[in-house]
Amino acid sequence: MTTIGRACRDVLLTADPHAKVMLARSVARGWRLGRIGEACDVAMPERPARPDRPELLPPTQMPRRGKGGSLRARIAMLHALAHIEFVAIDLAFDMAGRFGAGFPRAFLTDWLRVGADEAMHFALLDRRLRSLGSHYGALPAHDGLWQAAQETAHDPLARLAIVPMVLEARALDITPATIARFEAAGDMVSAKMLRRIMRDEIRHVSAGTKWFRSATNHLSLDAAAHYQLLVQRHFRGGIKPPFNDSARHEAGLTRDFYSPLAS
Incomplete structure (x- = not known):
């Protein structure tokens, strides 16, 4: 029987997107079934394996996505979201494998479920890109999300504060x-998909x-004061309104955590 540590590492070291999705879902299922x-x-690993494409650029060098609801702009947005979900698979399995020994078993269960969700989200977005004549890897992407993982690799509280409670919470703000x-x-298919993803992301912020x-x-x-300390220490982007207070509150992330940090 393999261990969850080895299984999480295997997910992180799988570069091919399709193979990563399949392995992530298999590991989550195997854990759930007691295998x-x-x-x-x-x-x-310090860094997960990555496919040859997309090309990873610094955030400041990313091309503009285009304006309005043109097909080009929608593809660029879906591609950016697909990349976020692809990296989020690794973030969830790294959370479990790196920090799970210091928490109850339910911590592992929660983050493996998050990882399976992120794999499903990526698969949905890549399928949508293909239906629009594109695919994941067709456009460049940036590596900012994994930089947040490296910044917090030493401290589970810092990782929880920055990844689910800042980065995923920000997704709740901007997704509507x-x-x-x-x-x-007129792209109701993509809109419906994003609504489904957002419901899952509320649960992810809640877990964090x-x-x-x-x-x-x-x-x-x-809790709130320590969160603010960790965000000021480890997050460079600033916590900016407007906030989706209702979604954040549903996830248990109340205003006393983030309002004092708002810039």
């Missing part, structure tokens, strides 16, 4: 406007917030 041991017994853009362009609160409580730390 994978609980030990987090191997180190996670993105959905509206697709609807205005739950485990952050649990860990800070165990350490007798004020």
